[in-house]
Amino acid sequence: ILNLLLSPFQMWDFAWGAQTMFVVIFLAATGAFLLLAAAEGKYAALCFTLAVFLAMLACATMPNGLLIWPVLVLQSLYLERNWRATAALGVVGSFVTGFYLWHYVRPDMGMGVAGMLRHPVEAVLLLGVVVGGPIGFVSNTAAAGTGVLVLAVSGYLVFRALRAGLRSTWLSALVANIVFLVLSAVSVVAGRLDSRFLGSDPLYTVPVRYPSMVSVLWACLALLALYTCCRPRTRYALLAFYAVPLFYLLFGTMQRQRNMAEDWADFFRGTDALGAAILWNVPDEDLLSRLWPVRGEREERIDYLRRRGLAIFHEPRAKWLGRSLAELFPIAGPRSCIGAIEKTTPLGGFARVEGWAWDPASGASPDSILLTDGANRVIGQARGGLRHGYIPGLLMEPGQVPASHAAFRHSEWLGYVQQSGVSTEPIGLFGVFAKPAAVCAISSVK
Numbered sequence: 543i544l545n546l547l548l549s550p551f552q553m554w555d556f557a558w559g560a561q562t563m564f565v566v567i568f569l570a571a572t573g574a575f576l577l578l579a580a581a582e583g584k585y586a587a588l589c590f591t592l593a594v595f596l597a598m599l600a601c602a603t604m605p606n607g608l609l610i611w612p613v614l615v616l617q618s619l620y621l622e623r624n625w626r627a628t629a630a631l632g633v634v635g636s637f638v639t640g641f642y643l644w645h646y647v648r649p650d651m652g653m654g655v656a657g658m659l660r661h662p663v664e665a666v667l668l669l670g671v672v673v674g675g676p677i678g679f680v681s682n683t684a685a686a687g688t689g690v691l692v693l694a695v696s697g698y699l700v701f702r703a704l705r706a707g708l709r710s711t712w713l714s715a716l717v718a719n720i721v722f723l724v725l726s727a728v729s730v731v732a733g734r735l736d737s738r739f740l741g742s743d744p745l746y747t748v749p750v751r752y753p754s755m756v757s758v759l760w761a762c763l764a765l766l767a768l769y770t771c772c773r774p775r776t777r778y779a780l781l782a783f784y785a786v787p788l789f790y791l792l793f794g795t796m797q798r799q800r801n802m803a804e805d806w807a808d809f810f811r812g813t814d815a816l817g818a819a820i821l822w823n824v825p826d827e828d829l830l831s832r833l834w835p836v837r838g839e840r841e842e843r844i845d846y847l848r849r850r851g852l853a854i855f856h857e858p859r860a861k862w863l864g865r866s867l868a869e870l871f872p873i874a875g876p877r878s879c880i881g882a883i884e885k886t887t888p889l890g891g892f893a894r895v896e897g898w899a900w901d902p903a904s905g906a907s908p909d910s911i912l913l914t915d916g917a918n919r920v921i922g923q924a925r926g927g928l929r930h931g932y933i934p935g936l937l938m939e940p941g942q943v944p945a946s947h948a949a950f951r952h953s954e955w956l957g958y959v960q961q962s963g964v965s966t967e968p969i970g971l972f973g974v975f976a977k978p979a980a981v982c983a984i985s986s987v988k
Contacts, residue, residue, distance in 0.1 A: 545792050546761040550803035551676060551753040557806050563603045564754045568723070570600040571610050572758070575718040578617055579711040581627070590627055594634060601638050606726040608642060611635025613725070617718040620704070621711065652733040661737070666690060668735045672727045675756035676795050677787065688787055693724065695783060696763055699770055716765055723759040730755075764788055805934040812933035815925035815956040817854045820844055822863060824892040824958050832936050859910070859923060863960075867918045867972060871981040879908060879973045879982040881953070882946070891961050898946075898953040899926055899973050899984050907952050908973025908982065913959045918970060924957020926973065 555561040574596040581589035597614060600607030611631065618628040648654065658665035667686040671678060673693060674685025700717050703710075730752060767784040770777075813833060819826045827837065834840035847853045854860060862870060881899030899908050906927075913922030929952055930943045937956070947953050959969065971984035 543761045543764050546757040546764070549753065549757050550799040550806075551795075552757060553802050553806045554751060555754045557810075561751055564751055567600045567603045567607055568754055568758045570596040570603065571607070571722050572715075572719055574600065574610060574614065575617060575715040575722070576712075578614060578623075578718075579621065579715040581623065582711075594631070597635075598638065601642070605642070606729045608635075608639050609722055609725045609729065611639065613718050613722045616721075617714050620714050649733070653731060653736055655732055657736075658728075658732055664737050665731055668731045668737075669693070669724075669727055672730050672735070672752065673724070673756065673759065675753065675760070676791060676798070679795070679798065692763065692784075692787060695780065696720065696766060699766055699780065703766070703770065713769065716762060716769070720759065720762045720766065723755060723762065726755055727759070760788070760791060804929070808929055808932070809934045809936070811925050811927055812936040812956065815928075815933075816936075817857075817859070817925075818923050818958040819892075819894075820854060821860055822892065822958065824894075825890050826892075826894055826958070829894075829936055862912070862920045862923060865920055867912065867914055867920065867981075870912075870920070871972075871974065871979075879984045880947075881911075881955075881971060881973070881984040883969065883971070884944075888961060889958075892958050893961050894956070895922065895924060895959050896954065896956050897924075897971075898950070899955055899971065900947060900950045900953045901973065901975075901982055904975075906975075907950070907955070908984075909976045910974040911955045911957060911984070912972045912974060913957070914970035914972065916968075916970075921969070922957055922959025924955040926955040927952050928954040928956060930954055 552565075555564040574593045577589045577593035577596065581587075581593065593614070597607070597610045600610050612635065614631050615628060615635065618631055653661065653665060653668070667690065670686035670689030670691075670693070671682055673689035674687075675689075677688050678685035700720070703713060704717065763784065767781055771781055816826070816829055816833060818824070819830060830840065831837070834843070848855050879899055879901045881897060883895055883897040885896040887894040895913065897911075899911055900906075901908060908926045911924040911926055912920050913924070915921050930948075931937075931954070933954075933956065973982045973984055975981070
């Protein structure tokens with residue numbers, strides 16, 4: 543359950559600001575269902591009010607937040623709450639839904655509700671693909687079959703649990719969350735997918751924006767399976783059934799999850815490396831366009847930050863260019879690193895430089911690399927700690943890693959240097975470690 547909720551499959555939603563809504567909506571929905579379940583006794587009014595607030599927050603976050611209202615009404619009916627409270631949920635939900643749908647124009651994407659009704663088999667299989675989530679990395683057929691089967695078995699377990707006759711408040715919140723998540727998956731099919739996503743080849747897996755929904759759903763299904771384990775006359779075959787896909791999601795995808803986390807770490811290191819290009823107005827459109835594709839808009843934002851001394855322009859490295867190494871850091875002393883420049887790409891007065899660096903003593907790559915001229919003045923800087931030949935989203939240069947540093951997986955660096963420094967005397971290389979603050983001279987290794 544912890545792996546599902548914090549899975550690196552969700553890195554896009556965790557790390558990218560615009561995707562925060564894919565976390566907020568399911569957090570708000572879960573909170574709304576839990577608060578409605580707790581809305582009894584002395585704090586009933588407060589819990590009910592907070593539940594309505596979180597439902598409104600979910601609606602303001604993403605369109606599938608509208609699906610919370612009918613689920614809240616059903617949960618309230620199941621819990622036999624005050625009829626006024628149930629009616630209030632229905633009225634508020636109807637108003638919010640009507641307000642959203644007023645002048646709504648459906649995008650020309652996905653099957654749509656009408657398409658799902660016309661092609662129910664395809665719609666169900668696509669729903670299975672979404673619910674199957676990472677199983678789609680194996681094949682869409684496996685994901686569709688697993689997803690549909692899990693939904694069918696889960697529906698049976700929910701029916702058995704609710705038919706037990708006990709008005710379990712927390713069970714109601716769990717079931718409500720599962721229903722909401724399944725309806726959200728249905729909305730993905732209606733709004734985003736069509737028949738071309740079906741097939742044996744892994745043409746489609748859960749897009750980078752949807753794993754939060756899938757992860758929370760599987761976490762809830764795991765809780766449902768554990769709940770049934772605590773009930774009398776448990777059918778352990780059902781628990782064994784859930785164990786198979788859950789063990790795959792955890793252990794069968796560990797390497798892929800590790801790679802995704804590593805990809806994002808490298809992506810941010812790579813974007814940090816482009817900071818030097820932004821600071822010095824290096825015309826590296828090839829890489830800068832990966833950060834923001836519209837050049838005019840990107841330059842407008844950079845100019846805003848520059849004039850106000852914000853973001854990278856507020857960092858100490860914004861003033862490193864042209865200064866003596868001795869002014870910036872203590873003399874390197876006996877500590878030394880190994881490394882070299884591997885590639886230089888001229889860029890009109892500057893050059894993009896790539897290379898590698900490693901500190902044998904600490905077994906790590908320097909955080910930053912400073913390139914100096916004969917007088918030890920800084921003429922360039924780079925970001926270290928990148929993987930061999932691969933900076934996700936920025937560069938893709940697979941190939942044979944030189945034997946000199948093949949064993950040092952995160953030893954690559956990327957940065958920029960003044961072109962005059964490349965064409966005259968040899969360049970000095972120095973590695974900078976942020977914690978603890980230290981500098982090492984990099985001796986070339988061929």
